[in-house]
Amino acid sequence: MSIALKAQSVSIAFGGVAALQDVSVDFPEREIIGIIGPNGAGKTALLNVICGMTPPDEGEIFLHDVSLSGMKPSDVASLGLRRTFQSSQLFPGMSVLENMMCGLHLMGSTKLFGAVFRSQAMKDEEAEMRRRAMEALNFVGFKHFADRPGSALSFGQQRIIEIARTLIYEPKVVLLDEPAVGLSVTRVAELETLLRRIRDERGVTLIMIEHVIRLVMGVSDRIVVLNSGQKIAEGQPAEVRNDPMVIEAYLGHQAANE
Amino acid sequence: MQFFLGKRTFLIVLFGALLLMPSLANEYHIFIANLVMLYIILALGLNMLIGFAGQLAFANAAMYGIGAYGAGLLMKHFAWPYWAAAPGGMLIAMAAGTLLALPALRMSGIYLALTTLAFAQFVWWLMTHWTSVTFGAGGFIPPPIDFSPIPVTQEIGIYYLTWVAAILLYLAAKNTMASSIGRAFVAIRDGEVAAESLGINLLRYKALAFAISGFYAGTAGALYGGMLGFVGPESFDLLQMILHKAAVVIGGLGSIIGSVIGGVLLTVSVEITKELKWSIEMAFGALLMLFVLFQPTGLVTFIKRWVPGWREHLQYLPEREAQRSIDVEASVEDVGITSTDESAQERRP
């Protein structure tokens, strides 16, 4: 079982408050790993560190043994790591199809010259991008939305497209920040199936922050639990569910809030 | 029907008319027509930067001036011929524009707007005070431009040169925005964080947007200097900046053909305003406000709604961005607890 992504001793603090403290996690290839924990546990902080948005104070991230330290998010993306965000990040200024084509950005190799003069190479590339984008839209059943503006879709639909957009150009690891937010119960079930298909058919490692426990427990191969910036549990869903420290973290947190 | 009312027809008619101008009209009209073409170029460049890439910059008039001064001074101080000095001016303007990409990486919105504005004022100050180089507030007259062996006067020669430039720059703009570069620009405008996570290198594309607008403005500047036969700071002040912005907004932010329309309308409106002896400041201040309030996507939106044949790529303007920018990063989770907020907090001081 090889490791797709490794977070090693990651620590980061904001304004004196430690968001992550010496967190180390191995994310194996071709698995769905859920990250759970009470609010403020550092889950999104971890995602932000992994994808390069916030460099950690200490520690390192390795993507297939390549260190990501010092890299910008766009560099990290070019190595095969994508992510989604909690709020919809579908670009409203372009059509759904064009949004999908943005996901293929890294496929493009034509420079300014090709764009300005509309070289044949550029036209071929555009056609290919268009074809792949349409195919992906078809895959999630949104072909008829292709030319509508990004903002025309409902929130739930936008999130599905966003996930599709991260998948379109052969990512190795995809970080999903609360993918089920805003989705109806039926859509969550569809999402569950979609995630499994992505893992199995595309061989992608999915790392998912989620609060919808049913989804996380149902679909994850393993779960990592964070609390107050530290990793307190890790393992199969059944183990984690019954781990006393985890239970205390959630209950304790609840008690503290009451 | 589509052909007759479409974009292409409009452009053919417009540029055809402009081509024929010198043989049909008087000197004044030729001057105005020349200005129309210059404003088309200026609006195209600025639109790609603020309309497509969403970088709110206020330095376009300064770039325009740098192009004019660059070309003129290369001719005056170093006796370069125009065919070398003009590209020289264009490149200097492009370089200056690109420099502004550096602050653009670190800040956005009002911060960027005012930093670029400060830069523009600084450049203007240099134009008026660095007398030894720029000849100060009175400006200077560059050496006359010789188009031989083509038998045209400077005036006519520059006119046709501008005509060619306007067409080429229009096509370049259209093609570039229809490519993945255009999509990258809009992605940056609509959600730069997500854009980055899709692999779009922010520095590269912001620098490109600034470089392009600098290049376009610089080209217009070099041509303007040739057209007037004079270069002086008063043509490149804050009012000029507002006129550029007005051209882009009136035509349509984020629309290439809109910039053509905007350039034409702006020039014509300025002349009408002058004729009527109205205050340009009041007229264009009000016009800018009215358009922003009631039709921010510009006149081109009307046209697109009613006339077939005017579709473009990337033509939707974001309406909901206000929720992200102005509403202080608030989301339902945000009344204190959100993890997104915490983690994103220290990304930029």
Place this chain on the structure above:
Amino acid sequence: MEMFSYLMATGISTGALYALVALGLVVVYKATSVVNFAHGEMFMLGGFLAFTFHVMLGWQYMVSLVLAVVGSFVLGIGVDRVAFRPLMQRQTLVSVLLCMVGLSFFLKGLARHLWGGKGDYLTFPPLVSPEPMQFGGIMIMSQQLVVLVACGIVMAVFMVFFKLTRAGRFMQATADNPKAARLVGLRVDRVYMMTFGVGAAVAGAAGVLMAPLTLLYPDMGFMLFIKGFAAAVLGGLTSIPGALLGGFLIGIIEQMAAGYIHTGLQEVAAFIIIMVVMIFRPTGLLGGSRRRKV
């Protein structure tokens, strides 16, 4: 020593004016996340209104001052209703800014149109005799002293308003967390309106105070806006004490640079400061960290 003290005195008194302008900017920015591009025009019109009341209509100075400040307050509310409120929900930040830019130009043109008949530059009579006073080895114009004291009073009044009155505390609360403020039941749009009004009033007061020191002309609005912005940015755009500190610093730096290095620098010092601060320390001297939007 004399030149130094003269420069210092001028720097501090003009700095006090910049501080007031910056204060208005920061207050509005903190509450609404918008920098009012037409802020300079509030300042300019404050001065022009005072001119109208005091010089053209011959009313008492203090009366004119109060009326001009009230007028500016009303103008500020106007800006909110015309440029900010309609765009706040619907449009992008770019639009709000552009609208305010348009407004600023419109007001400038309007001023030129309404008062231009008297010549582009208007003089305002001095408040006190223009003789310099001496304190030990330090020379200061009594006019400047008056301005300095007056600015101090305006700042104090503002602080009292902001910290002690209900309206002021509402403004603070909204500035810190508009969503929460709305949830708690504050009429946020009313508070915004108030904020714009107060910010403009402060600027207008500065305009009136500046009037006797120098000529009044329509373009002064933009100049003061840039300098006010430079001061605000230097101090940290989210910090009120920073705005005040920034104002004084800019005033002093300007004078010192002009006096000791090159007179032309007086105009351009503010621009250079903006660029330098933005590139090297965008939070300014006293500002907190800025959040990145996701």
